[in-house]
Amino acid sequence: xxxxSRPPSPPSGRALSISAPLGGSFVATLxxxxxxxxxxxxxxxxxxxxxxxxxxALTAAGGYLVTAGFTRSIERLVDETHRLxxxxxxxxxxxxxxxxxxxxxxxxxxxxxxxxxxxLERELTSPESKAFAKSLTRSLExxxxxxxxxxxxAAIETGKLRLExxxxxxxxxxxxxxxxxxxxxxxxxLSLLVELPPELPRLRADARxxxxxxxxxCSNACHYTEKxxxxxxxxxxxxxxxxxxxxQDSGIGIAPDDLKKIFNRFFQAENxxxxxxxxxxxxxxxxxxxIEGHESRIEVESELGKGSRFSFRVPGG
Numbered sequence: 001x002x003x004x005s006r007p008p009s010p011p012s013g014r015a016l017s018i019s020a021p022l023g024g025s026f027v028a029t030l031x032x033x034x035x036x037x038x039x040x041x042x043x044x045x046x047x048x049x050x051x052x053x054x055x056x057a058l059t060a061a062g063g064y065l066v067t068a069g070f071t072r073s074i075e076r077l078v079d080e081t082h083r084l085x086x087x088x089x090x091x092x093x094x095x096x097x098x099x100x101x102x103x104x105x106x107x108x109x110x111x112x113x114x115x116x117x118x119x120l121e122r123e124l125t126s127p128e129s130k131a132f133a134k135s136l137t138r139s140l141e142x143x144x145x146x147x148x149x150x151x152x153x154a155a156i157e158t159g160k161l162r163l164e165x166x167x168x169x170x171x172x173x174x175x176x177x178x179x180x181x182x183x184x185x186x187x188x189x190l191s192l193l194v195e196l197p198p199e200l201p202r203l204r205a206d207a208r209x210x211x212x213x214x215x216x217x218c219s220n221a222c223h224y225t226e227k228x229x230x231x232x233x234x235x236x237x238x239x240x241x242x243x244x245x246x247x248q249d250s251g252i253g254i255a256p257d258d259l260k261k262i263f264n265r266f267f268q269a270e271n272x273x274x275x276x277x278x279x280x281x282x283x284x285x286x287x288x289x290x291i292e293g294h295e296s297r298i299e300v301e302s303e304l305g306k307g308s309r310f311s312f313r314v315p316g317g
Contacts, residue, residue: 107147114140149282152212156289163206163293167317170200170210170243174235177211181218181233189227192218195234201241204317205294213290216283217247217310225251225307241316248309254302262300263288 117140121133155161178194185192214233221231229250236244254262263284291298291312302308 106143107151110140110144110147114144149286152286152289153282156286161289161293163209163290165204165206165294165317167202167204168207170203170205170235170245170314171196173207173211174214174233174245177214177218178233181215181222181231184219185222185231188222188225190222190225191230192222193230193232195232197236199237200235200243201237201316203243203314205314206290209290210294210314213287213312214245214247216287220283221247221249221251221308221310225249229307238313242313243316244311244313246309246311248307250307253304253306254300254308255304259300259302263298 114137117133117137121130121137124130124133152161174194174196178192182192182194218231218233225231231247231249234246234248236246238244288298294312294314296312296314298310298312300308300310
């Protein structure tokens with residue numbers, strides 16, 4: 001009786017045979033559902049990848065085109081720069097040769113003309129004729145100065161401006177120049193003062209070129225100083241045995257923006273236009289080249305309406 005009361009045990013594996021098909025179907029259904037849900041995401045991912053690749057391709061293509069465009073532009077710019085530099089060199093070479101030829105071809109007959117003009121000035125007796133001859137002599141002298149500037153400029157441009165530096169006493173150079181410049185200053189009703197100490201150190205310098213540089217500075221001062229003004233030419237000994245030369249005037253002065261340009265060839269400051277004379281605008285450039293040839297550099301201080309001060313130092317010899 002007791003044995004019959006126990007519930008019968010199911011056969012081994014029957015529960016698995018019933019539940020296994022149900023579990024597999026459920027998992028498969030779940031996986032198909034998940035795959036169906038993931039498919040739009042996969043499609044979107046594939047689309048994003050394609051778009052990224054397309055963007056990279058477009059960026060690379062655009063970069064290549066831009067780089068190629070820039071490269072061609074730079075190449076054209078370089079070619080154009082080379083062409084313009086070549087033309088500029090040809091112009092500069094022609095200009096230098098032209099100045100040299102003019103200076104040479106004009107210089108010889110000019111010298112003869114100056115000699116004849118001076119002879120006429122001495123021989124003529126009529127006051128009116130002598131005045132004409134004197135005016136002719138001055139005009140030829142001015143032309144001679146212009147030709148001399150052209151010769152020196154051509155020498156500077158070709159690197160052939162030579163200096164013969166030898167030991168010398170600078171006092172006679174300054175004294176002789178001061179006497180000549182006083183005459184030019186008096187013609188413009190200016191006062192030119194020469195300030196020299198009793199003794200100066202000997203220098204190693206080219207006397208003619210040193211005098212030329214100082215004369216250019218003094219002439220420039222005379223040119224841009226109003227009547228009644230004062231110009232001072234001085235030389236002082238420095239502690240290191242050198243000599244500092246100075247030309248100071250009470251002229252119209254130089255604007256700050258023009259200070260760096262005044263040594264350029266043919267440059268003339270705006271406030272100096274009405275004072276323009278017969279010069280070519282080469283005097284200061286030539287003076288600077290001569291001074292630099294003496295292992296020095298020119299210094300400038302100026303104030304509009306109050307004058308200018310040019311100075312440089314020549315080493316002792």
